[in-house]
Amino acid sequence: MTSDRERRNERLTLGAPVDRNPDASAAVAGVVLAGVSAWGGGAFERTLRGPLLPVAQEPLLSYPLRWLRAGGVRGAAVCAGAATGAVRERFGGGSSLRMTLSYYEDAAPRGPAGCARDAALATTAERFVVVEGAFIPTLDLRALLAAHRESGAAATTVVEIDRRRNAMRQSWPAMPGGVYVFERHVLERVPATGFQDIKQGLLERLYAHGEHVAVHEVAGLSPRVLDLHSYAGVSSWLIASAVDRRAAALDEVIGSAIETLWLETSTHETTRFDGSRVDAPARESGPRRQATPDDGGTYVPFAEWSEDGDTLVHPTAFVHPTARLIGPVLVGPNAFVDERAVVVGPTSIGPGAIIDAGAVVSRSELWADAHVGTGANVDGSLLADGAAVGARRHVSGAVLTASPRVTPVPNGTRVPSARASSHVPSSVVVPVVPSLSVEASVRRAALSTPPHLPLQ
Template sequence: MSTDAEAVVLVGGKGVRLRPLTLSAPKPMLPTAGVPFLSHLLSRLRAIGVRHVVLGTSYKAEVFAEHFGDGSELGLDLEYVVEEEPLDTAGAIRNVADRLSAPDVLVFNGDILSGVDLGALLAAHRADAADVTLHLVRVDDPRRFGCVPTDADGRVTAFLEKTDDPPVDQINAGCYVFRREVIDAIPAGRPVSVERETFPGLLAGGSRVAGFVDSSYWLDMGTPAAFVRGSADLVRGVVPSAALPGEPGEALLLPGAEVAADAVARGGSTVGAGCTVEAGAHVDGSTLFDGARVGADAVVERSVLGAGAVVGPGAVLRDVVVGDGATIGAGCELLDGLRVWPGVELPPGGVRFSAD
């Protein structure tokens, strides 16, 4: 299967909301269900026949090329364009225009986990002869987002700011299909917002801006809680991914991971390479980066342990992030969004810590 469409993935953000995890790696490169998060999207592009993908990078740009290279191992042709100064979404798209040649270009925000049918999205764009097609996802609570209403013909009519009384439940899902000519028309060399400038300008000029509306799985992976949930959903197969290094199930154990016979790993947990989960420990809905260790009878729920992090015996962690190489002393209790920076050592002794 092949298509004459190309793809652009915007991966230049610093991932501030995910610190300390993103101190050592860009957000799209964080281990997510056993592989860098970006791998899941790249596998989906490969599946619909896209071969040429351009990554718009900035923060720790070298990490992407070091891992993925030219993309040949994935069956892709990958290129990298570094954004020297922040250009906003449309500006970042325009910044890679000279690497594109196909008539249609799929564009993605690199921190979204989605179950949208990309083949159907591209087909709808072409059938509508649209200038731009936006993936719009229906959400239960649209008050946290700007809304994007559409008319009876599926054309986008406006881009509305956040409000306590949104008129529709459709939001911009961070995935688009552009005609190449639209990308070329974006002003070059300066920041440009798709939602505040590009899309409203297209509407005002009479261009066809279409909405592809569905209720597929959609998650902004920008916070620790969302990151943990997204990884767990990938492991459990809630969001299918050809990049998952194993069969979907309650837990994904990577090579060299050891889970004691009477320990429990469940809820879509990932136990990274070389990790150890000792006797009586419970790991539930959590992500353990390579080399992490969970001591006997410890409890780790909905949390992330960075590479080489250590959780002492009997410790309890719920909804927390532990940075690379940090140590949580025996009997400690960490709760409610607490973040432990890399290398920090919390002493044993039953101390209770909370982000509140």
């Protein structure tokens, strides 16, 4: 009889090679380590952490998954530990990401290498991109896979070097990039029991046995979310860059569609958009293949949202004509911003969140169903799911969570009819780090990492 755990750890079959990679003969799968991140020990990290942590209107886990898909990886296994059930409910089989997802929940703590091994061996892939779930990867995955193939290495580890600081130095410390590429035989050698690490375990054994471990250097530091400080910086950065990220993705989709259509209708040698020469394929008789940009691999963030300067508003949200949104601001599904309210970015207003009349919200993150009362002032704070700030209260530099007590909304409070019955008061959990610039916050987030891996 199949156990619940065996049903959860279903086999993932990946038979197709990486997209746009004619030289790749082996199937590539992703493994996202979403349940083994070294989170901090503060109140925020103990109560609000996890792979479904909302970051700029998206679960944290969605960023490495979308990065894998954008790089051509069509399937991934997610190791989410105790959060596996909630993660499965949120992402399902991966259709919303246009990829195939499977899930692995270890019976006992296995560590990064142990989880990667167990999840990988439940697939038919021969090569694996392993990424830590707390990272927001920014490197070029296609370039990484190409470098790994050309090196012939058994494993490739990504290291990040930030040369922007101390430019006169002769050398810079290499920080672990949280991304690895492993051949299948490498993970097959990981012990089947016990806690197994990657940096202080698997890689050391590979070096000791003379296996070729390549180092892939990338410039700059990838953001990662490990504690309250890094969360604040990464969230601000993603909110501030939302409009630009959407525009870049739309440009890629349009450019890919135009180029694909041109290749299918041209019959002579000419110059591509990048300046290279290419022989267009000869037309074949019969129906022509439909031009599809990037085979579904390009994700356009906030595709259906309306744009006004640096502000993006979901089509189901309501913003009163007299409200002022001073971007960058994200207004999520079914959110409500009442008359004379002022929202100053970078701020994210999550699904179903309410900002009442005359309230001021600045540099803050409101999660689902958060509520800011009439005339209240919220600055540099995080309101978790269902948290609320009462009318005319002032909150600065705080994290609020929902209280279990429910009280009626005072008469005269203007909220959508579906939300008019009650609201949830809140309590302060922990003070927020003093205000940092976006650049400083992201750099601090990127540096929140275990000791760096020395270059070999």
